[in-house]
Amino acid sequence: MFGFARITRGTTEAAPRRNRTRWMLGTMVLAGGLIAAACGSSTPSAAKKTSHSASSSKTTTTTAPSSTSTTVAGSTTTTAAAGATTTPTTAKASTTPVTTKTVTTTPPTAAPTANNALGGANDFNTPAASLTGAGSTFDQPLFARQFYDFNKSDSKVSVNYASVGSGTGETDILAGSVNFGASDVPEPAGTTGSGGAILQVPVVLGGIAMAYNEPCLGKNVHLTGTQIAQIYAGKITDWNTIDSSCPTGSAIEPVYRADSSGTSNAFTHYLTSVDAADWPASLDGKQPAFPKGEGGNGNAGVAGDVQGGAGTIGYVELAYALQSGLNYAAVENSAGAYVVPSSASVAADAASFPGVSATNYLIVNGSGAGSYPISTYSWVIVYQKQSNTSNGIALGKLLDWMATAGQSDSAAIGYVPLPANIQTLAETTINQMQNSSGQPLFS
Amino acid sequence: MSTDLLEAPAPSGKDPVAAERRQLIQAAARGTLKRRRTVALGIRILFGTCMILTLVPLVALVGYVSKRGVGALSVAFFTHTPTPEGIPGGGISNAIVGSLLINGLALVIAMPIGLLVALFLIERRGPVANVIRFGADVLTGIPSILIGLFAYAIIVAHTHFSAYSASVALAVLMLPIMIRGDEEAMRTIPNELWEAGLALGARQSRVVRSVVVRGAIPGLVTANLLALARAVGETAPLLFTAIGSQLFSLSFNQPMNAIPIVIYQDGTTAFKDLQSDAWGAAFVLMAGVLVLSIIGRTFAARLTRKSR
């Protein structure tokens, strides 16, 4: 009934507007449908090619930068090599040049089962992979730098890391919903997940700073372990008790991790070992029932709460304190000296625990005059049997780089380069990775 | 106005009792007039203060967000993906694209269903229509976190975190607003037009398509825009479905970043770079929602003007 439309057009004044609106709606729907249909799959090359057009020629982060020309013959994916090589606009000291990288190993055209030994520091010969990880917020600042730097050298590997806390990371990797998990507290021996047995690779060493926000205190207030325990137990409530330069009535507000946290585990274990009277063993764990204070979410949330509050004190990885501009305490170590967390002091603490492994991982309260007592390693959890070989190889090489050459990022932002024996432990563990039929991935 | 009656001379009547009573009443009214006026003035000041108290935080909110947000905007902000803390040049391009995609898909899902259910409500009376109308009203009030949990329970728990599950959650969120709004819009079409169409022998569906829906387009657009404005700002459903991502992704089958997620995650950190990203994102979101609302209301105003 076409005459119909003509009649109605006469009765409503909205004729021209109506058509325009319809055009807008239709275009929107079409566009949405087209985009959804065109990019249904999640192949890394598809993601990279589209990100190539969206981002400018400046450096992007863990996704593919706009061009990297590698001379690896017959590599399985080529990133769109349009434009010049990227020059990082930041004045970062150690920029690995993103240019042609001649690789000497055989080109991985075939199914890369017969691929490589772990090439160590400069092995960027990886298959293309888009990896997901989840876990410790303790590691997140270092991981962010490492994934960024690795991607600049090897654009085939992009990593999405969800900084959700050690507990959640463990859950996710055991459920198989991510490629790797990260936790400051390794799983007990014999733990298996949906993909079978797991491997735990040490990749991070860092100190837990007691960051505080109280103007009347100086830059590095002196705290003993007992004082920290009593603050968190609610027995010390006034900064004046700690440091007389503060007037009485300066309330202390302790901030703790409300979520399941490996950082909490290391911190509460330290409290129990130095002051079991005020901090019993029942309060030692990843998510203990803190009797006083407010809960923050993740290391970032605790740092945020400390920064946004008044008279607050919280335990965060040193990088968080440094990057937020928070003051942190000098803590008394087992030798009686008050030590500020730093690369050197945390390394000294770690050195007093030479036999660290996934079953013997706590390193708090070490001996040595220059040790910082609240320190911890952090571990990446992967499945021994990798169901996807490309992902497995990429993952292994990434972890290997992170444990070795990638440690150059550590000291700059508040972590500690892994000691040599731990690097060896890492590489040994990575070499145990297998493909889905049980053969070693790395020769 | 009100005092004229009081000050008017008493009408001369022969009845002295009535005149005396009238004077008593007028005297009483005159006596209370001052008190009543003072009270009225006092109330006026009090309520005026209340109004200022209402406006001050709201204006301060918009002002503060704008001030902090505009400072964070730059070309890099819109075109780059996030960089680690300490490395400048990061942005929220993946979040902006993510928000557009997730909300776009949600619109595509919700619009036809909303329109059809609204048509159903118009066509039929009876228990089913009442149940649906009641259900839509209740659904409008359900907290968005519960809808996020629902999407988690039926999609994510069986698969994995993905952008399309977020779209489903947002579509469910939009649906009741669209249904009620579409229904209201189509009810403004006068009966006569329906009957004229039917009298010409057209089928019901033809009448609806050509007459009702076309005529109600401004109202429909309003309803849909307002629903979209609400869905764009929701954070809780996204945290359980799309959970965010640092990568630039166009795949609906993977986690995706979105503007509210950026605001929530980056705004609670202590890192200045990320905080500034969060404020920029907050400004973009607030501006976007305001623009959508203004457009929606302009359409609504045109609709009411037209129907008058």
Next chain:
Amino acid sequence: MVTKEGSPRHLLEQRRSSRSSGRGYAAVLWTAAIFFVVILAAIIEGIVSQSTSAFGHFGFGFLWSTAFNTVTNQYGAGPFIIGTLVITAIAMIIAVPVGLATASFLTEMCPRRIATPLGVGIDLIAAVPSIVVGLWGLYVMQPVFLRDVEPFMQKIPVVKLLFKGVAEGPSLFLAGFVLSIMILPTMVALTRTALAGVGTLDREAAFALGATPWQVIRKIVVPGANSGILAAATLALGRAVGETIAVTLLIGNVTRITHPFSLLNPGATLGSIIVLNFGESGQLPLLKSTLFALAVVLLIITIIVNVGGRLIVRKNRQFRLP
């Protein structure tokens, strides 16, 4: 547009319904309608079904138990129900009178030229997403409250009984206050509509009798708009109960109940506890079921508020001034 019996359209409809060409269209509409009902049922089923193991494990004591320990796997909803009720009460106590007063001012005591743009402005700000309001509350209001407002409240004679202890930062009071800012525009907008709905005839009659604007409001407008104001308050209450994200940022995320009770304590609400604990509940199925159980409690509260409000409004309508 309702089909009147005997109207031309109704007759046509009756004749129409027998034609097969209308059936396809009717089928499409029925499908959509049933699909919508199915969605509603699925929402409720999806949440309730995941919560059964927690309810089965803890029983009804769950509702007032104050335990929350992931190590011993003991959970209760008590602190969170209390938290939700407290901040909702604070928000309503602030927002309802102020909203009512503002709306009255705008409709009765303000010249139309100023009132209309102000009203539109308030309506628009009602659309600002709650995450933005929460962030502003975190950065701007929290320091102000910590430094000035909360110590001030501790000095007011009777009120200070509620403000014992030391101001810590995030608190029930702060969350309640920012929540009231969020529901205030809703309250104002809906009350304005309700007040404007009272006929001008009644107003003018009152003015003609010599009433002042305040008397007009008190005696004529508010009683006349009773049901509308109640509806507005109910909607505001519903929004306050359901608000999650902004509250999460401001309330301190503490799962214990601190003695003595004070509005300066941090706490948690049903929504905030779900948001903050959901990610790590994978390894703790009882915790996950508990979070869904808390969601069920929240759902029940929301439905009671919604349905109850509508019933009150409907009942009140019978007693409105003729």
